[in-house]
Amino acid sequence: MASTTSDAARPYTVYTERNIDMIEQFRELPEAMQFEIKVVASVMPFRVNEYVVNELIDWNDIPNDPVFRLMFPQKEMLKADDFDRMAKLHAAQASREDIKKAAHDIQLSMNPHPAGQLAxxxxxxxxxxxxxxxxxYRETALYFPSQGQTCHSYCTFCFRWAQFIGDSDLKMAATEASTMHAYLKEHKEVTDLLFTGGDPLVMKTKLVKEYLEPLLQPEFDHIKNIRIGSKTLTFWPYRFTKDDDAEELLALFKKMVDGGKHLAFMAHFDHYAELKTDVCKEAVKRIRATGVNIRAQAPLTRHINDNPDVWVKNWQTQLTMGIIPYYxxxxxxxxxxxxxxxxxFKAYEIYQAAITQMSGLGRTVRGPSMSAGPGKVEITGITEVNGEKVFVLRFLQGRNPDWCYRPFFAKYDEEATWLDDLKPAFGEDKFFFEDEYKAMCKARGV
Structure with a gap:
């Protein structure tokens, strides 16, 4: 693949933990910071490419630059004891095998597959x-092609980080398109396919075709919507402009749309800085010209985008480019x-402060949403009922579709950061879905 800073072609260059010293800007960081990054990068997956390094990161604002924090592991991302353990190994120039073994112990303690992904x-x-x-969820199936189990760069917060650490027991991947096609043929209740990874658009277009083109056949008429989960618009927008099969990929998008499928590009923009380059803007135009809708989603993350003004500018920029803010x-x-x-409570405050500054076109964003074990749970408000302060919640998606859009209440708790931290309000001993969910878990041996 090739890329450009101007019109001249340049090779697509990837940096990992093994060759991080080849990044010129990295070598100019304080030595202590370089060491800390290398220590954490030996535990958490690290991968970045030349475009991100040269075009997106403001190296005059380190370590505060949001894209820098998105890409380069920070000391505090490991718990203090874990960092100290790894730092001693690095300082002693321990063998790669010993470092990898210690890292694996830490990785297993970091909940590598949340929300019951595997079981x-x-x-x-x-x-x-x-x-x-x-x-x-009943209507939606996810597929993880083995050839797409990497990304052009790795986000430091990625919830699928376990895919990238080389442990086959933690991977979710299929090696043949026939696996996906056979399953979908048998499950007519599935209307939506999410083609995901990693990032499936690291694959060459000829491979993407093997998965998607057969879905135009009559036996897949029940598959109405195809979503492609990708952060390529941030990490390598040249995929749609300069790569040698860019035109072929766009032609495939158009073919799927013309064939009657709703093709949605599920983009991921954590910060408006990711949208600033001319090549990103051009890539968005090219994708939209095929009839594909681009929807944008991202998590709220401390140190990167925990400010309502960042979200307002992020969403407004997306709207100007024709992208639909989504989650x-x-x-x-x-x-x-x-x-x-x-x-x-803070997540809701940030969301409310941001969404109230948007026009109606920007109020398509749903959240704050937790993709938890029972389903996608949205915080719809914080209020008082009969003198008790509560979170107002609802399922946007549930393992049982009947749970969806049914409001329920949790005690207000300023320490809670996840659904599992919440307790039912009004003296109730459990949430309405708990017994059924526990039965589902038991049936799966969880």
Whole structure:
């Protein structure tokens, strides 16, 4: 693949923990900061490319630049004891094997698969899980092609970080398109397919075609909507402008739309800085010209976007470019959650302060939303009922569709950062869905 800073082609260059010293700007950081980043990068996946380094990060504002924090691991992303353990190994120039073993112990303690991704979401056929698929909600199936189990760069908060650490037991991936097609043929209740990863658009277009083009056949008429989950518009927008198969990819998008499918590009913009380059703007125009809708989502993360003004500018910029603001997530309970998490009451305050500054076109954003074990739970308000201060909640999606849009209440708690931290309000001993959800977990051996 090739990219440009002007019109001259340049190679697509990736930096990982092994060659991080090749980044010129990294070498100019204080030595102590370089060491800390290397220590954490030996535990949390690290990958960044030349476009992000040179075009998106403001190296005059380190360490506060939001894209820098999004890309480069920080000391505080590991708990103090874990950092000290790894730092001693690095300082002693321990073997790579010893460093990897210690890192693996820490990784297993960081909830690598939140919300029952492996045990609860894997569809079953003849009593066996279907590899590389998730089917958590009735209408929507997720597919993880093995060739797409990486990204052009890795976000430090990524809730799928366990896909990238080289442990096959933690991966969700299928090696053949036929797996997806066979499952979808048998499940006519599925109307939406989410093609995800990693990032499936790291694949060459000829591979993407093998998965998507067959869905135009009559036996897949029940698949109305195809979503492509990708952060390529941030990390490598040249995928749609300069790559050698860029035109082929756009032609595939148009073919799917012309064939009657609603193709939605599920973009991910954590900060408006990701939208600033000319190549990103051009890529958005090219995608939209094929008839594809672009929807944008991101989690609220401390140190990166925990300010309503950032979200207002983020959403307003998206609208100007023809992108639909979609989801405002609560950072998931995995990885370096302690570094990124924000109390739920504060998340709601930030969301409310931002959304009330938007016009109607920008009020399509749903949130704050937690993708928890039982489903997607939205905080719709904080209020008082009969003198008790409460969170007002509802399911946007649920393992049982009947749970959706049914309001329920939790005690107000300024320490709570996730659904599991909340307790029922009004003296009730459990939420309305708990018994059924526990039965679902038991049935799956969880």
């Amino acid at each position: 609860m979401n894997a569809p079953m056929v003849d009593g066996k899980p279907v590899q590389g698929m998730q089917h958590k 405002f997530f609560v950072a998931r309970d995995t990885g370096a959650k302690h570094y990124f998490e924000i109390p739920l």
